[in-house]
Amino acid sequence: MAPSEKSRGGEAVVIPGGFAVLSLQFSADSGSQHKLYVKEHRVRVETRTHRPLDRTLFLLNVPPYCSQSTLSHIFSRFGAVVSVELSDRPGSAPAPEVKLSPLFKPAGKQGFKVGYVVFRRAKSIRLAKSHPHNVPLLVSTEQRLVTTGLQKWAQQYRQAIVSPEELQQSVDAFMLQYDQRKEEQAKEQEKEAEEQKEDEEGWVKVTRASKGTKARPHSEAANQKAIQKETxxxxxxxxxxxxxxxxxxxxxxxxxxxxxxxxxxxxxxxxxxxxxxxxxx
Incomplete structure (x- = not known):
């Protein structure tokens, strides 16, 4: 259950721009704190349904050691968290999705990021903004340890090692999909070539073009011939x-x-x- 505002000591700090300042402390033994700036996410051009304007908290200056699961655990004290999204820069445009196997995905960009935390209730936004700046939020606890530094690097290195059997299965699956796509493309080209052949009277079937353009045979073979002619x-x-x-x-x-x-x-x-x-x- 989320603690009430009166049960906390201190006051919330709001800086110009409407951002509330939250203090992050990596662990109870750490002597330094990191400042996190949060405010309610309100953008007029926002059209994405998974960022409701009344239940989304916008975060700035998110440190690299804070993952989506870590932020979800930190902000769960203010209420149930539905989803957490991290990005290199703010914006409503969706990030380009890299359609690669998990074994071949490049390493993510390291550095400070922006985040969007979606709560189940709108009340959680007010509780997070009113949290006192002198009461730090712990990132790593005994119940939920967060690795960093050399331990994190060693863990990522061990996870990057793939067994030959798993790698072979991934390559075989990719090549199977590739061969299927090639066969489908070859069948489509043969079908289009058959449709573009002249009949007994010398007629060629053409497709209807847009207004103002000259109709021509719409096939891959016809396109290739036109390109070769222009070249x-x-x-x-x-x-x-x-x-x-x-x-x-x-x-x-x-x-x-x-x-x-x-x-x-x-x-x-x-x-x-x-x-x-x-x-x-």
Whole structure:
């Protein structure tokens, strides 16, 4: 059960910006404290349903040794915690999800973060903001130990070691999914190629394009042909007639070729006329 405000000693401290100051102490034996700044999460453009504006507490200056489970345990003294979210910077945009196996996920960014704590009741927000700044919140207790420093590094190192059997199973599962995707793509391409083939009368089925665009066969093969055609066209134009004198010389050579062909055609025509002339003797 969450303690009431009157049962606590001291007063809450509120700094400019509406943030209340909470003191964090790593353990009962620690001599230093860390300041955590909290306030009620109220953003007009917030559209995410899992951050209700009346039950979400926004945290600043969250230390690296505080994980989601640790924050959930710390703030559970003010009321039941529904969820805890940590991020590198504040914002309503969702963090990009890395679709990788847990064995290949990169290590998270280390440093101070911002957090969002969602309570089950709105009363817990008021209790957390009114907590006295001179009464520190313990991070690591006998009931719930939090490792840090060399112990944390050794624990992460041991967890990073994967058995060959588990690694082989993960690789096999990934390759199986990859082969299935490739087979589906090949079947779709074959189906589109069959649809784009000409029938007996020479007609080709095309899809309806958007207004103002020219309809064309909608298939991967047709797209590849169009891309190859554009690439060849660009290569032909590449570095041709780059300078003015090159363009002028090209025009002169073209005119000379036309004149040469004209003279050859004149000689050919005169020869044909001479061969058709009537000669009685």
């Amino acid at each position: 060849r066209k660009k290569k032909r134009k590449e570095l041709m007639n780059f300078y003015t004198w090159q363009h002028r010389n090209t025009q002169k050579e073209h005119i000379a070729d036309l004149r040469k062909k004209f003279e050859e055609d004149k000689q050919r025509i005169s020869l044909l006329r001479a061969q058709r002339k009537f000669r009685p003797y």
